[in-house]
Amino acid sequence: MGVNNNSKELFEEQQFKYIDRFKKFKLLLRDVKTNVIKTYKTISKVFDVHDMRPILIKKGNWNQRKISKIDTIIIHQELGIAYPNRSNSFAINEYHRLYNHWVGSAYHFSIDLNRIDLCNNFGDITYGAKNWNERSLHIVVCGDFAAPTHRGCQKPLEIQLILLEFLIHKLLENPALPNLKDWEQVIGHNEATGKINCPGNILTEKIKIWRKINGGN
Numbered sequence: 001m002g003v004n005n006n007s008k009e010l011f012e013e014q015q016f017k018y019i020d021r022f023k024k025f026k027l028l029l030r031d032v033k034t035n036v037i038k039t040y041k042t043i044s045k046v047f048d049v050h051d052m053r054p055i056l057i058k059k060g061n062w063n064q065r066k067i068s069k070i071d072t073i074i075i076h077q078e079l080g081i082a083y084p085n086r087s088n089s090f091a092i093n094e095y096h097r098l099y100n101h102w103v104g105s106a107y108h109f110s111i112d113l114n115r116i117d118l119c120n121n122f123g124d125i126t127y128g129a130k131n132w133n134e135r136s137l138h139i140v141v142c143g144d145f146a147a148p149t150h151r152g153c154q155k156p157l158e159i160q161l162i163l164l165e166f167l168i169h170k171l172l173e174n175p176a177l178p179n180l181k182d183w184e185q186v187i188g189h190n191e192a193t194g195k196i197n198c199p200g201n202i203l204t205e206k207i208k209i210w211r212k213i214n215g216g217n
């Protein structure tokens with residue numbers, strides 16, 4: 001019973017369920033211009049995807065692919081780039097551009113404190129996981145999380161987990177991604193390559209649970 005069988009109505013129901021789960025959280029949102037974190041009472045905008053592509057500075061262009069090549073979603077963590085605060089799409093983009101000398105952020109999406117940022121086009125072949133980039137969409141959860149050989153100083157926020165799960169559902173439902181339909185196509189970076197510390201213990205466990213409850217392995 002993969003999520004690909006869900007009707008539009010079911011998806012809307014699902015979205016409602018997520019929003020319900022959100023009601024218990026105090027909403028902390030980062031102001032993109034000032035980087036200040038504020039408290040909001042409304043949840044109406046939380047599930048919006050924020051298009052960061054016009055804001056993030058790129059150095060050149062990523063190689064391009066046909067969208068039909070995409071058949072995998074790979075989940076990442078930050079691994080301590082921005083200790084002691086959780087990082088954000090800007091910081092990751094600058095780190096990858098200035099220190100790794102890449103075009104920009106290696107991730108198509110970032111899950112910030114509690115917002116979803118779109119950072120690259122689906123057609124961009126970014127550098128998220130060696131030998132997997134032509135086929136993958138990369139999502140990073142901002143934070144420094146414990147992993148087999150990495151101490152980590154933070155935990156994924158419950159809000160981040162909800163947003164991540166929601167975003168994955170949304171991508172698997174997206175008719176523009178014809179070969180990305182099932183939770184079995186969602187993996188951690190550690191499952192793709194030998195990067196054992198990405199995305200960390202909690203996210204690795206979560207991905208397995210989500211695959212299971214959504215009909216995968």
Ligand SMILES: [Zn+2]
Nearest residue numbers: 076077189198
């Ligand atoms: Zn990774």
